[in-house]
Amino acid sequence: MVTRMNSTARLAGMLLLAAAVQCIADTDPLFASDEILDVELLAPFTMLTDERPIDEEAAGTFRYLAEGGTPVEFDTAVRTRGRLRRGKETCTFPPLRLNFKKSQTRDTLFDKQDKLKLVTHCRNRARRYQQAVIAEYLAYRIFNILTDRSFRARLLRITYVSTDGGRDISNYGILIESKDRMQKRLDAKPISIAKVDVSTIRPEDLNLASVFQYFIGNTDFSPIQTAPDEDCCHNQVIFVRKGELSYTVPYDFDQSGLVDAPHAFPNPRFHLRSPRERLYRGRCVNNAQLPATLSLFRERRDDIENLVRNQEGLQKVTQRSMLEFIEEFYDTIDNPASVQASIVEKCI
Secondary structure: OOOOOHHHHHHHHHHHEEEEEEEEOOOHHHOOOOOOOOEEEEHHHHHHHHOOOOOEEOOOOOOOOOOOOEEEEEEEEEEEEEOOOOOOOOOOOOOOOEEEEEHOOOOHHHHHHHEEEEEEEOOOOHHHHHHHHHHHHHHHHHHHHOOOOOOOOEEEEEEEOOOOOOHHHHHHEEEEEOHHHHHHHOOOOEEOOEOOHHHEEEEHHHHHHHHHHHHOOOOOOOOEOOOOOOOOOOOEEEEEOOOOOOOEEOOOOOOOOOOOOOOOOOHHHHHOOOOOOOOOOOOOOHHHHHHHHHHHHHHHHHHHHHHHHOOOOOOOOHHHHHHHHHHHHHHHOOOOHHHHHHHHHHOO
């Protein structure tokens, strides 16, 4: 295993990581702001929560106030999505996918948006589930700080208005940038494949993603393969440009210790006591990238912690828990013996 790098390799790694954090293209208007967006979503939520259709869409309406207070309304098809969180035994309120009409969204905040994943609150009337949504949003924002090759996210305050007799619900939600829009932004295509080889992925991207997963305390991912009936890879998307190594972009962080969702549980095969116990799952072949990757995390520490400190809607107890978890990561990477024992020697 590699524990040291010569100066040339270290410089090369730092330059590659610096390139990764450069802005590649303009962000869509929806994801250009970090202000919470207040919206109403009208749909048959009694049916959606009872039947949880994944192939059929229900008619809905999406409303918000534009700048200056002008009301905006779209026709929006709605269906449920996901695997774990779509199950009734896990979440009483399922995650959703919204399907907008581009002809209606043109020249609005939702310009160029088509199909968007909506991360919902999982269960009603529980503060921890509300806080988990904000914490997962912050996980996306933190990865944005580390690299532009990351999914953009927008935090919403949503009033769900049931059109088939159910009661209205207000809660937080997250809209996630679509793969199609990221494809335009990165000038790289997402690929559908059963499995990929580590050697085909940019080592600096894969190492950054691996350390990030360790940072948030997540083991619910794979950068090279996926579950049956899903595109590769499990909770990571592979993007490619012709003639280049591919990019790997993680998503879906509800099982992480940083988010600490009530429904989260560690993968039994790792024998972890809780999601708050970290386990490094990075590739040994990429250990030469570690000094540059850890240096990037150190450089961005203030930005990361200030993001958590300043997040609207995050309660003090959640903020304190997240900052303590983040501090534990930095205590590890600032101690060479801990880096060796907890990261280098745990690689796969």
